[in-house]
Amino acid sequence: YTNVQSILVKKEDYNPNIIKHLKAKRIDSYEPIELMSYYKSRVDYGDVTSSFTSVFESVANKYFKVEKNFTLVSENIEKVEAKGITLNLKLFQQEIIVDTKLEGKSFDELEGEVSGEAFAKLSIAGNDLQVMFEQAIKDNLRSFRNVKRSVAPVKTALYNWFKKxxxxxxxxxxxxxxxxxxLQGSNRAILETILADSIETYRLVKEKxxxxxVQESExxxxxxxPAELFYNEHTDEKLDYDNYAFTPLYLPVxxxxxxxxxxxxxxxxxxKxxxxxKNGENKRDFFGIKYEYEGKIFTFYPDYLVQLEDGRLGILETKxxxxRDGKTYTKAKAEALQHFINTNSRKGLFGGIAIQRNGRWHINSQSIYDWSKNEHGSWDDWEDLVL
Structure with a gap:
C-alpha cells in the first residue's frame, strides 16, 4: 500500500558507463589502413592531489621560519605566534561551546554531562565549522577548477602540517x-595568504x-x-546510409x-x-593524433575517416x-593533422578542417591554419572538398 499520488518514470540520463549491448561488425570488404594512432590515459583532472602536502609544508615553514625538525613543537609554536597566529586553544574550545549554546566552560567540563541533544548541537556546530573551512579552501584554489577532488587533499595538507x-x-x-x-579573524588572513601562495607554487609542480x-601513459x-563495436539505444541511433564501415549503422544521437x-x-x-x-574519442578503439595547446598535450580524434574508391584516405574534422575555437583548439588540431599527413608515408592520405559554406563543402589543408582570414571575409586558404 502507498499513499503516493502518482509516479513519473523518466528515461535515464546519459551515463558514459552505460551498458552498450547493440553490436555492429566491421564490413568484410575492409582492408587495412595502417595509420599510426596516438593514445594517452587521462592524467589531469584539474585537481590538487596528495603531492600538495609537501608544497604547503615548504611554503608554511618558510613563512614561519619553522625548522623541519618537527620534534621542536614548543619552539615552532613560539615562532608561529610571533608571526601573528593566535593558538589559544582554550578560547577556541569555549567559542565552539558558546556557539552551540551549551552550559560549560571547556570541553573537559562537559565530559560525562552532555545530553544527546547537546551532542547533536555540538555536532551541528562542527558541521558549520567544516563548511566555512572548506569554503575558505575553495576560495583559494585559483586555476584548479575541480573543486570536488581538490578540497580533501588540501585539508589533508593543512591537518598534517598542524599535526607535524x-x-x-x-x-x-x-x-x-x-x-x-x-578561521579565527587575524589567523585567517595569514593562513589564507600562505594557502594561496602554496597553490600558486603547486601549479608548477602539478604541471611537471x-x-x-603523460609521458608514462603515451x-x-x-x-x-575495430572488428566490432557496441552501442546503446539511448545514446545511439540506427540509420540507413550507404557504405558505412560497420553494419548495422549506429551513430551518436x-x-x-x-x-x-x-x-x-x-x-x-x-x-565514390x-x-x-564516424570516429569516437577517449578510447584506444578510436583513431587519435597528438597535439599541443598552451603547453599541454592532448589527443585529437578527427570526426571522420573516408576511404575513397580511387585509393585516397581522408581524415576530416567538421566545423x-x-x-568559436578557430584561433585556439581548432587551429592546434588543424596544424597537428597537417603535420601528421605530411610526415606519413602512406600514399593518398589527405585531410583537414571541413566547413560547409553557402551550401558547398570546403577544406583547409594549409600547414598554418589562419582563422583570422575567415573573420575578415577571406577564404583563400580553403578549397572545394572533392570526394
Whole structure:
C-alpha cells in the first residue's frame, strides 16, 4: 500500500558507463589502413592531489621560519605566534561551546554531562565549522577548477602540517580546533595568504607531474578499425546510409549539425566512397593524433575517416562556419593533422578542417591554419572538398 499520488518514470540520463549491448561488425570488404594512432590515459583532472602536502609544508615553514625538525613543537609554536597566529586553544574550545549554546566552560567540563541533544548541537556546530573551512579552501584554489577532488587533499595538507609542526595530535577535538584556528579573524588572513601562495607554487609542480604522467601513459600504435563495436539505444541511433564501415549503422544521437550535414554529403557520394566511419574519442578503439595547446598535450580524434574508391584516405574534422575555437583548439588540431599527413608515408592520405559554406563543402589543408582570414571575409586558404 502507498499513499503516493502518482509516479513519473523518466528515461535515464546519459551515463558514459552505460551498458552498450547493440553490436555492429566491421564490413568484410575492409582492408587495412595502417595509420599510426596516438593514445594517452587521462592524467589531469584539474585537481590538487596528495603531492600538495609537501608544497604547503615548504611554503608554511618558510613563512614561519619553522625548522623541519618537527620534534621542536614548543619552539615552532613560539615562532608561529610571533608571526601573528593566535593558538589559544582554550578560547577556541569555549567559542565552539558558546556557539552551540551549551552550559560549560571547556570541553573537559562537559565530559560525562552532555545530553544527546547537546551532542547533536555540538555536532551541528562542527558541521558549520567544516563548511566555512572548506569554503575558505575553495576560495583559494585559483586555476584548479575541480573543486570536488581538490578540497580533501588540501585539508589533508593543512591537518598534517598542524599535526607535524604544532603537535595538534594532542589537542582535544583536533580537527575542529584546527579549523577554528584557521578561521579565527587575524589567523585567517595569514593562513589564507600562505594557502594561496602554496597553490600558486603547486601549479608548477602539478604541471611537471602531469607531463611525467603523460609521458608514462603515451601509446603510439598501428591503428585499424575495430572488428566490432557496441552501442546503446539511448545514446545511439540506427540509420540507413550507404557504405558505412560497420553494419548495422549506429551513430551518436548528440552529433552536431555540421556532422549530420557532412554525413548527408558522404551518403550522396556513395559511388565514390568505399567506406566511411564516424570516429569516437577517449578510447584506444578510436583513431587519435597528438597535439599541443598552451603547453599541454592532448589527443585529437578527427570526426571522420573516408576511404575513397580511387585509393585516397581522408581524415576530416567538421566545423561550423562560425567556429568559436578557430584561433585556439581548432587551429592546434588543424596544424597537428597537417603535420601528421605530411610526415606519413602512406600514399593518398589527405585531410583537414571541413566547413560547409553557402551550401558547398570546403577544406583547409594549409600547414598554418589562419582563422583570422575567415573573420575578415577571406577564404583563400580553403578549397572545394572533392570526394
Amino acid at each position: 609542526y604544532l603537535g595538534s595530535k594532542q589537542w582535544p577535538e583536533e580537527i575542529m580546533l584546527i579549523q577554528k584556528t584557521f 607531474e602531469v607531463q611525467r604522467k 601509446q603510439i600504435y598501428q591503428y585499424e578499425l 548528440d552529433r552536431s549539425e555540421p556532422e549530420k550535414r557532412f554525413e548527408e554529403l558522404l551518403n550522396s557520394k556513395s559511388d 566512397i568505399t567506406w566511411w566511419w 561550423d562556419v562560425g567556429d
